[in-house]
Amino acid sequence: MIVRFASIESLFYLAALIAIIASLKVVTQKNTVHALLYLVVSLLAVAVCFYLMGAPFAAGLEVIVYAGAILVLFVFAIMMFGLKNDETKYAPQSKGLTIWLGPCVLAVLLLVALLFSFDSADIQQQLNATVISSKEVGILLYGPYLLAVEIASFLLLAGLVAGYHYAKPDAQGGHL
Numbered sequence: 001m002i003v004r005f006a007s008i009e010s011l012f013y014l015a016a017l018i019a020i021i022a023s024l025k026v027v028t029q030k031n032t033v034h035a036l037l038y039l040v041v042s043l044l045a046v047a048v049c050f051y052l053m054g055a056p057f058a059a060g061l062e063v064i065v066y067a068g069a070i071l072v073l074f075v076f077a078i079m080m081f082g083l084k085n086d087e088t089k090y091a092p093q094s095k096g097l098t099i100w101l102g103p104c105v106l107a108v109l110l111l112v113a114l115l116f117s118f119d120s121a122d123i124q125q126q127l128n129a130t131v132i133s134s135k136e137v138g139i140l141l142y143g144p145y146l147l148a149v150e151i152a153s154f155l156l157l158a159g160l161v162a163g164y165h166y167a168k169p170d171a172q173g174g175h176l
Contacts, residue, residue: 008052008117011048011052011113011116011117012049012052012053014109014113015045015046015048015049015052015110015113016045016049018041018042018045018106018109018110018113019042019045019046019049021106022038022039022041022042022045022103022106023038023042025038025102026038026039026042032078033078036071036074036075036078037100037102037103038102038103038106039071039074040067040071040103041103041106041107041110043062043063043066043067043071044063044067044107044110045106045110046062047059047060047062047063047067048110048113048114048117050062051114051117052117054132055132057132057133057134057137058132058137
């Protein structure tokens with residue numbers, strides 16, 4: 001019954017609103033781990049937006065590459081740089097499970113929007129009409145956009161080298 005009132009546009013705007021709210025919470029959080037929780041929700045909301053625009057391949061890549069692999073790298077960076085020691089002095093301490101309330105509410109809203117889109121035959125019919133296959137994406141990435149893909153890979157390599165250079169201990173044996 002409620003599914004009839006949910007259109008593809010309203011679900012898209014709900015997912016976009018969740019992405020905006022979560023992204024704002026990412027940059028306003030004082031604790032890095034709390035910001036990472038909101039970043040996961042933001043990336044998942046962007047994946048839902050991709051799915052609702054008829055690009056399930058891009059949505060899957062968003063979840064696998066960004067929400068999976070990149071966030072694991074962020075967690076390793078937090079552990080490697082030891083940011084917890086600095087944050088415990090200045091960040092307000094939260095007690096109990098209240099820290100999980102915001103990301104969980106946003107994630108549940110996102111899940112409801114996604115389940116509505118799966119359950120509605122009308123929405124599924126609209127989505128199937130505009131599906132872009134992975135073969136078409138590959139042809140474009142390694143065809144006319146090959147130079148852009150290679151430039152992006154060189155920029156990522158330069159960022160990796162710079163991150164290693166700044167993270168290595170100095171010659172006197174101290175950290176950073």
